[in-house]
Amino acid sequence: MAAHSDHSSDFHQTGDIPKAQTKVIWKTFFILVALTAIEFLFAFTMDAGTLRNSIFIILTIFKAFYIVAEFMHLKHESKALIWSILIPLALLIWLMVALISEGSYYYDSITNYFN
Amino acid sequence: MSTSTTLEAPNTGTWDGGNEPLKASYGKLMMWFFLLSDAFTFGAFLIVYGLSRHSHLPYTGEPEAFTFSTEWWPIPEKVFNAFPGLHGMDLPLAFVALMTMILILSSVTMVLAVEAGHRMDKNDVQKWLLWTILFGATFLGCQAWEWSHFIAGTEEGMVLADGTRIFGANLTVNQYGPPLFADLFFFITGFHGTHVFIGWTLLVIAFISTVNGVYHKRGHYEMVEKIGLYWHFVDLVWVFVFTFFYLI
Incomplete structure (x- = not known):
């Protein structure tokens, strides 16, 4: 244990560690x-x-x-960082609307026109 | 080198490079923008799931009378209803609930490690990183079981039109429904699992560095914070995979 405490004193802690929040x-x-x-x-x-x-x-x-x-x-974080992360994600909404309506259209086509 | 000190003095004027509009370190910003690009990848995967589901026949009968068929998209509750050690029992979504809890818990222990890093509390960082590593490994083990069960299939399997039965799933054959359902299961949960594994490896490296006092000597635990961002993102992706793959 003595060797261990010698070792950890290499990185000396300045002051007490504050309590966890x-x-x-x-x-x-x-x-x-x-x-x-x-x-x-x-x-x-x-x-x-x-x-x-x-x-x-x-x-x-x-x-x-x-x-x-x-x-x-x-x-x-700063407002600029928040918006630079969130605004590009709006593109996903467009992709979602586009591809899900595409899927519905495909389903509609094969069930209504090829039976 | 002493003559270069004037060059290295920070510029403080707004138009001299002294302006920091995002007020975050280079490493954290790069992690945020990487995660943004990763969000597009996962978003595209989940949206393709939506596309495939909408282009297939939905199951419209009573949930009790549900049987596996390549004709219609399966009800997730009927596919994911097994629990390790409880063979043959119908426990819809129980195992995935456990996996979700494990991942949320690992996110909490991760944020506790980051908090301990802010206080330069090496022992607490070690303790919480070790918990996160433990929960991360448990999650990966759960996913391995989930995959092997999905691949092996149920005892009943699926009865085909000619009376033969197929069991389990791979990329071309799927006892639970259309083959595309199994493909998307493998791709989406596999891609997520790969992310968990990468994050887990980074956590192990961070734990070893913490124990060796690397971050303490450096004077900050920002590396733990950056890995933390990645780990929370993996948890975030699971929240969406859970909703769109298992609940809806």
């Missing part, structure tokens, strides 16, 4: 667990459909917000 971290964790639990509640008690899917997607966006804002600390 973990309140926000655990609060975010419980929010994420609660949102996941709600998702499971809906998965088992509600019939599948557009309404249930919308609930899932809204809850997912909430979970994503808490992970990115608190865990990845983006909420506390």
